[in-house]
Amino acid sequence: MRRLFKLSLQKPELAGALLLLVLVIVFQIRSDYVFLSVNNIRGILGLLPETALVALGVTLLMICGEFDLSVGSVFALMPMTMAVLVVGGWPFWLAVGAGLLVCAFIGFLNGWITIRFDIPSFITTLGMMFMARSLTVVVSGGFPPRIRPGEVPSWIFAGFVDDGGLIRASVLWFIGIAVLISLLLSKTNFGNWVRATGGFMPAAAAMGIPTGKVKIACFMICSVLAGFAGMIQSLRLNSFLPSIGEGMELQAVAAAVIGGTALAGGVGSIIGGLIGATLIRVIDNGMVMSQVDANWFKFAIGALTIFAVVGNAWLRRRGRAMKVETDK
Amino acid sequence: MTTPIIETRNLHKWYSGVHALKGVSLKVERGQALGLVGDNGAGKSTLINILSGLHRQDDGEVLVEGQQTDIRNPKDAMGLGIETIYQYNSMVPLMSISRNVFIGREPLKWSIGGFGILDEKKMREDSVKAIADVDLHLRSPDALVGELSGGQRQGVAIARAMHFKSKVMILDEPTNHLSVKETAKVIGFVKGLKAQGVTSIFISHNMHHVFACCDRIVAMALGQIVLDKPVSETSIEEVSEKL
Numbered sequence: 187m188r189r190l191f192k193l194s195l196q197k198p199e200l201a202g203a204l205l206l207l208v209l210v211i212v213f214q215i216r217s218d219y220v221f222l223s224v225n226n227i228r229g230i231l232g233l234l235p236e237t238a239l240v241a242l243g244v245t246l247l248m249i250c251g252e253f254d255l256s257v258g259s260v261f262a263l264m265p266m267t268m269a270v271l272v273v274g275g276w277p278f279w280l281a282v283g284a285g286l287l288v289c290a291f292i293g294f295l296n297g298w299i300t301i302r303f304d305i306p307s308f309i310t311t312l313g314m315m316f317m318a319r320s321l322t323v324v325v326s327g328g329f330p331p332r333i334r335p336g337e338v339p340s341w342i343f344a345g346f347v348d349d350g351g352l353i354r355a356s357v358l359w360f361i362g363i364a365v366l367i368s369l370l371l372s373k374t375n376f377g378n379w380v381r382a383t384g385g386f387m388p389a390a391a392a393m394g395i396p397t398g399k400v401k402i403a404c405f406m407i408c409s410v411l412a413g414f415a416g417m418i419q420s421l422r423l424n425s426f427l428p429s430i431g432e433g434m435e436l437q438a439v440a441a442a443v444i445g446g447t448a449l450a451g452g453v454g455s456i457i458g459g460l461i462g463a464t465l466i467r468v469i470d471n472g473m474v475m476s477q478v479d480a481n482w483f484k485f486a487i488g489a490l491t492i493f494a495v496v497g498n499a500w501l502r503r504r505g506r507a508m509k510v511e512t513d514k
Numbered sequence: 515m516t517t518p519i520i521e522t523r524n525l526h527k528w529y530s531g532v533h534a535l536k537g538v539s540l541k542v543e544r545g546q547a548l549g550l551v552g553d554n555g556a557g558k559s560t561l562i563n564i565l566s567g568l569h570r571q572d573d574g575e576v577l578v579e580g581q582q583t584d585i586r587n588p589k590d591a592m593g594l595g596i597e598t599i600y601q602y603n604s605m606v607p608l609m610s611i612s613r614n615v616f617i618g619r620e621p622l623k624w625s626i627g628g629f630g631i632l633d634e635k636k637m638r639e640d641s642v643k644a645i646a647d648v649d650l651h652l653r654s655p656d657a658l659v660g661e662l663s664g665g666q667r668q669g670v671a672i673a674r675a676m677h678f679k680s681k682v683m684i685l686d687e688p689t690n691h692l693s694v695k696e697t698a699k700v701i702g703f704v705k706g707l708k709a710q711g712v713t714s715i716f717i718s719h720n721m722h723h724v725f726a727c728c729d730r731i732v733a734m735a736l737g738q739i740v741l742d743k744p745v746s747e748t749s750i751e752e753v754s755e756k757l
Contacts, residue, residue, distance in 0.1 A: 373631055373632055373634075374629060374630060374631055374632060375620040375622060375625075375628075375629060375630060375632055376629050377632075378609075378613055378616070378617065378620055378632065379617075379618070381606065381608075381609055381613075382606045382609065382613075382617050382618075385606035385607065385608045385609055386605070386606040386607060386608075388600075388604075389600075389604045389605055389606050389617070390606065390617065390618075391588070392566075392568070392588055392598065392600060392604045393588065393592075393604060393617040393618040393619075394587065394588040394589035394592055394618045394619075395617065395618045452606065452608045452609075453608055
């Protein structure tokens with residue numbers, strides 16, 4: 187039992203993974219065995235990389251001890267910027283680069299304002315959420331830009347890569363990026379600084395880690411990932427709307443928290459964020475497939491988020507109590 | 515006469531109108547164990563923060579091994595061989611011992627522009643060795659620092675400073691919030707430093723702790739040095755009176 191506790195303390199994403207497994211089984215049975223059918227998995231895999239990429243960035247930022255509410259708006263701003271530029275005659279790749287640069291700049295502003303003026307990132311990014319959303323509408327001029335199918339190489343990001351039409355390129359992009367960020371966090375000195383900064387900032391600063399710069403870098407990565415995810419969704423649907431990604435910021439936080447990331451920073455893993463995002467998508471889809479009224483979806487995510495935080499807090503308290511016992 | 519390892523000349527520091535340091539001049543000799551005592555607000559922490567790079571003096575000079583230096587940040591201080599161990603612990607509780615030992619100074623397998631892949635094997639092996647060198651026995655370098663007791667944490671912090679060949683170790687209230695047994699352990703660590711020729715500056719409220727491991731006492735009050743004597747020529751009573 188003690189070993190189990192210790193394991194769940196060191197691997198906070200474990201509980202989420204177990205829950206995911208249980209839910210998949212329940213949904214599979216409740217949906218008369220169509221939940222795991224190829225058609226349904228295609229549906230889940232289409233949406234998953236988009237939610238999960240946003241969740242990855244938010245998870246990284248939360249481990250660093252900060253918060254980003256502007257990801258949903260950046261999710262819309264990046265593809266809008268890109269589409270407007272393409273319509274304006276820019277080459278596709280240049281427009282993609284410009285869109286990502288805009289995201290990086292927004293991330294930089296989020297971080298710089300938060301650190302320079304020493305205010306909660308909750309407020310900075312809440313402001314940025316409104317500003318970026320507004321910019322998206324302004325940039326579009328009120329009329330969503332139209333890009334004809336085939337005019338841009340959408341397939342590189344959203345086309346199916348296999349003959350059966352199950353896996354989209356976005357899944358591969360997502361896996362690649364997830365592995366990269368995961369390695370960044372666990373295997374590099376930068377990852378060590380991120381964890382130290384989020385874990386206990388006075389110690390990190392005293393050991394000479396440039397905590398401000400580390401945080402700004404995380405804000406930038408988070409924004410770029412959100413914009414990239416928005417671009418994938420827009421290219422998949424081939425429509426560029428200023429309203430996409432609304433509510434995404436909180437789903438991403440929920441995904442990170444369900445995956446075991448601590449709100450206070452320092453604790454969490456990329457795989458946890460991924461599990462959290464998968465859980466959200468599976469619940470969304472599974473409820474429909476099990477013919478549960480879809481309006482319960484948000485209720486389920488909300489309840490799960492509270493449950494995850496309470497559960498993790500309880501585990502940590504138990505962990506501390508255990509430690510005292512071993513000291514005797 | 516040898517050059518002092520650290521010398522301050524006429525240091526001044528103001529904090530929003532408060533004159534926290536009023537011309538502090540101090541010479542710390544090589545290998546000395548200096549005890550710095552004083553009441554809250556006496557200026558001990560201000561002095562230490564200047565030496566460790568957290569703050570900068572408004573006036574005056576700092577010399578390290580006879581060289582005039584400008585300590586702009588903690589990295590500069592560490593580069594000069596000055597390592598500070600804070601009362602709140604300069605460790606991240608939710609990270610492993612080996613990762614804590616190398617925070618900010620990670621050995622890398624390869625790197626580009628200062629960023630690179632951690633050499634985790636070296637981190638583990640070196641931290642085990644460093645900890646054993648200060649006579650601390652811990653099961654595994656992968657244990658979380660949060661699992662250690664207060665005294666063990668200070669031990670790891672001292673081991674870290676030793677590993678990086680610090681010449682001067684500043685210990686800022688290292689015995690705060692520790693049990694009697696743990697305090698004895700930390701005092702043992704400090705005595706060990708002297709044996710290895712490391713200069714130490716030990717800051718404490720607790721006179722007994724300072725007298726137990728230092729060979730020179732410097733007392734501060736209201737931003738000035740009010741007493742500076744070898745430990746053999748003074749007593750707890752005399753020092754207490756001056757504060």
